[in-house]
Amino acid sequence: AQKITQTQPGMFVQEKEAVTLDCTYDTSDQSYGLFWYKQPSSGEMIFLIYQGSYDEQNATEGRYSLNFQKARKSANLVISASQLGDSAMYFCAMREGRLGSARQLTFGSGTQLTVLP
């Protein structure tokens, strides 16, 4: 089974609107972490936001927020007030195991977001 599933290969959003990128995960660990990365066409991976499995509040970083629903095993990324520069590939990733013990991240297949003017 896929550990990280991103079901939206491509998404379009109008500039200044909000958009939600879906991510579901599968793990039997109680302690884990969820990440979102952005990859512009230039290729570099940019860390956006992190949510720990024991964090009670949803993570937020500027225009990015993570809608964490533990029971549903989902960790959707919400981008508010989309900008043209948000057009990129977005990856959801998971670290299994407690902080410091795990080394690997498992990535989803990505969602290509296009912001329309």
Added chain:
Amino acid sequence: DVKVTQSSRYLVKRTGEKVFLECVQDMDHENMFWYRQDPGLGLRLIYFSYDVKMKEKGDIPEGYSVSREKKERFSLILESASTNQTSMYLCASSHPSGQNNEQFFGPGTRLTVL
């Protein structure tokens, strides 16, 4: 700021050639990783290393080997390149007790094998 550099942004090689992809990080990170990225498949882990001279196989190690002789440098080796190894290769590093175990990525090497 953490900096991860990769020796080439673009590389073109012929089938059967031995290929070296080099990655260097300047933040004294113990962990280093090599991924390949293909459309529709996301990033898949090839190998990782958690210390000098230590290495572990990732999800797709076949056809690849790695070398970590110094802490800051992690090399990916294609012993005999094949066309199905045409891909984007990304190197990353992290500190085992760093914030969230976040991985920091290099700019990537787009390898074409003819």
